[in-house]
Amino acid sequence: MKLDPFIGGTSVAPSSGRYLAKLDPRSGKQIAEVADGNSADVDAAVEAAQQAFVEWRDRRPIERGRLLLKVAEKIREHIKHLAALESSETGKLLWQSPFEIETAAQYFEFYGGLVNAGHGEVIDIGPNYHSYTRREPFGVVGVILPWNSPLNQGGRAIAPALAAGNTVVAKPSEETSASLLELARIAVQECGMPAGVLNVVLGTGAETGVALVKHPKVRKVAFTGSVRAGREIGQIAAERIIPLTLELGGKSPNIVFEDADLDAAVPGSARAFTLNAGQVCLAGTRCLVQESIHDVFVEQLAKAVAKIKVGPAEDxxxxxxxxxxxxxxxxxxxxxxxxxxxxxxxxxSALSSEEGHGGWFVNPTIYAGVTNDMRIAREEIFGPVLAVIPFKDEADAIRIANDSEFGLAAGIWTQNLGRALRVSAKLEAGQIYVNEYQAGGVETPIGGYKQSGYGREKGLEALHHYTQLKCVTIRI
Incomplete structure (x- = not known):
């Protein structure tokens, strides 16, 4: 399988003529060739997006919304095909991928119905004036995506950008490009989205990604990925004075108090760090456990995690x-x-070659006796590795949880509502989950504190992040 950029409504060969080998994470064998793009591909894609912008911007919002709703419908029609593409590239199990494809459909559905909510407001500044605000699109938006959930996170950024009237040039990871290319094809060729409204460029972040952020006609960038890459993108954006949405790393605390319902907290904490093999920015990889229940909790958690079957088999x-x-x-x-x-x-440990059939499988891992100054408690591993840290009381839990350069998410397990509200208010994180982990839907905003980024995705808040505000004041 050969994957080429999708520019101006059609697949085109990369200007460089170069391709990268894509390996199957379940076997280590090559399954595709991915175009190794460059700035020339970015130029072509941005030019196509710029040419499509005025017509797309000037469409009535409800007309843009109808097209996004049609994309959602078509995603669902193709859910098996899209799930198979994503599974082959990411290694996600086939029972898992359809849930993520469904979420991508929900983003287009949500923002397709929300397009008319992007209006401004009338401001009363006296009887002799009429003052009001308008929310207007930026123009061409660059979307740079990670490899862990390409279509889910692609929909999360692309749908609100398009709903607001922007056109998009998206760059998926060179490791996981197929599902986003297929989405772009479906949007244009099956749903009637105008050519150039959604384009996909391929290649490495160092070349294609940087060229996209540097392009003078790209007026807004949304990036999901590592702190290192986010910092580099932020420097380029600062020089160009363009806005960013950055969703970066996490080392999220998952706090289990002594009054927690362990029948819920144990499996919930297991899912918090093993979902998608721990390759989730929000993963609860620091488990803070109150000293009075520490040993009991760790024993029960180990038993639960030991039952998680790892491998390429569909069970x-x-x-x-x-x-x-x-x-x-x-x-x-x-x-x-x-x-x-x-x-x-x-x-x-990793699975042996025989157990893992040559793929890149890691056994879920739990460490106790961890202090918050250890590297395994401070650095984002991005795998199924959990650091269990004891705490004394509520104040101690908050201190340890906030002692991190990250602030993407946090979990709280308690049956005391007052404690849940107090601790939620004091945790330095963009989203807090109580008595569940990674709860919420496409309607609930997500984003980070501190080194976990800035700006918000999902919900109505994201729609505002893809618009710029204009104020008009008229003397009557």
Whole structure:
């Protein structure tokens, strides 16, 4: 399979003529060739998006909305095909991928119905004036996506950008490009979206991604990925004075108080760090447990996690790490944990070649005896590795939870509503989950504090982030 950029409504060969090998994370074997694009491809895509912008912007919002609703309908019609594409590239199990494709459909559905909510307001500044605001699109928006959930996160950024009247040039990871290319094809060729409204360029972040952020006609960028890459993009954007939405890393605390319902907290905490093999920015990978229940909780958690089947079989619960480089990084942290003196409760190993059929599979791993100054408690591993940290009381839990450069999410397990509200108010994180982890839907805004980024995605808030505000004042 050869994957080419989708520009101006059609697939085109990369200007460089170069391709990258895409390997199957379940077997390590090559499954595709992905175009290794460059600035010339970006120029062509941005020019197509710029040419399509005025007509798309000037459409009545409800007309744009109808098209987005049609895209949602077509995504659902193609859900098996899209799920198979995404599974082959990311390694997600086939039972898992359809849920993420459905979420992508919901983004187009949600913003397709929300297009008329982007209006401004009338401001009363006295009887001799009429003052009002308008929310208007930026123009061409660049969307740069990670490899862990390409279509889900693609829909999360693309749908509100299009709903607001922008046109889009999206760059998926070179590791996971197929599902987003298919979405663009479906939008244009099956739903009638004007050519140039949604374009997809391919290649590495260092070349294609940087060219997209630097392009003088790109007026807004949305990026999801690492802090390192986000910092580099932020420097370019600052020089160009363009707005960013950044959703970066996380080392989210999942706090279990002594009054928690362990029948819910144990499986919930297991899912918090093993979902998608831990390749989730929001993952609850620091589990803070009150001292009075620490040993009991760790014992029950280890038993629950030990039952998680890992491997390529479809009855497995956890699949592989998506890229070889990330697999090596995760495995490398096992040595880090041992050197730091953490106590391994479970895991700490990769599957053998025979068990994993040559793929990049890691056993879910739990470390206890962790202090918050250890690397395994401070650095984002982005794999199924959990650091369990004891705490004394509510104040101690808040102190440890906030002692991090990240602030993307946090979990609280307690049956005391007052405690849930108090702790939620004091945690430095963009989203808080109480008695569940990673709850919410396309309607609930998401974003980070501190090094986890800025700006918000999802919900009505995201629609506002894809518009710029104009104020008009008329003397009557």
């Amino acid at each position: 497995a619960v956890m699949g592989p790490i998506t890229t070889r480089a990330q697999f090596d990084k995760v495995v490398g942290y096992f040595d880090v944990a041992r050197k730091e003196g953490a106590r391994q409760i479970l895991g700490g």
